[in-house]
Amino acid sequence: MWWRVTSLSQLVSSSKPSLLNQMRAAYGLKLWQAFSTEDFKRAEGGLCHPGRTPVTTFVLGGPGSGKGTQCTKIVETFGFTHLSAGDLLRKEISSNTENGAMILNTIKEGKIVPSEVTVKLILKAIESSENDRFLIDGFPRSEENRVAYERVVGTEPDFVLFFDCPEEEMVKRVLNRNQGRIDDNIDTVKERLRVFTALNLPVIKYYSGKGKLYKIDAIGTEDEIFERVLPVFAALRPKTCNNILQKQAINEK
């Protein structure tokens, strides 16, 4: 898989139209339609039923590294469903469930909610979706998260995106976010960064060791970063990219 990403990176160069525009020009359609249905067989029943083979991608990175921002672009381009673990937890707070108060306090402190709560919310969201490709954003945040997911869901992610961003840039982005989040303050973000280093980085190293990690430099404009994300998803559809490469070769003759 790595060589496909490397070879595709030649498509992502400043002199040529962006890879995204090349793919759109080649297909004149939403790229997600390139993910033909035969690749995502839909079985009766939920995620854990044999035959349903959704594509799952974990999206990792520190607070403010740009996970949510890039997930929005991936959704628009490749038709994935964006499941933000943080958003699912915040929704649980606002729906005043029995876990709501505990989740609120945990997020206020910048700490990690017990895995069984988060995994249950993610699984419920997948099971209730009609889609078969999911971006699971901000999860797993710890080894406990990762193990709980594998125990309950029984599968590993197809691949993992890691947005690598310097701490000072993450702090700046979080403090400028202005979304009224209770965890967007200097004290909580410092704790979140500590938790990220202590608990999330080991998970990132785990997936790197499994050859499933794509590390994306998260410095630059949102579009520049998305250009680095494109080849990862394009590599999932080799025929899409091979056709572009062939068309490009013909045009260049």
Ligand SMILES: Nc1ncnc2c1ncn2[C@@H]1O[C@H](COP(=O)(O)OP(=O)(O)OP(=O)(O)O)[C@@H](O)[C@H]1O
């Ligand atoms: N490349 C970028 N340059 C500058 N600002 C950015 C960039 N990408 C995202 N931002 C902004 O930084 C803030 C954090 O981005 P985002 O919410 O996507 O991060 P996140 O990784 O999801 O953070 P969290 O884990 O706290 O949810 C947002 O206000 C967003 O608009």
Ligand SMILES: Nc1ccn([C@H]2C[C@H](O)[C@@H](COP(=O)(O)O)O2)c(=O)n1
């Ligand atoms: N797997 C997760 C994901 C998130 N949380 C809590 C702790 C995070 O700081 C907070 C916000 O998440 P974000 O929106 O920044 O991804 O939600 C958790 O406990 N476990």
Ligand SMILES: [Mg+2]
């Ligand atoms: Mg986010």
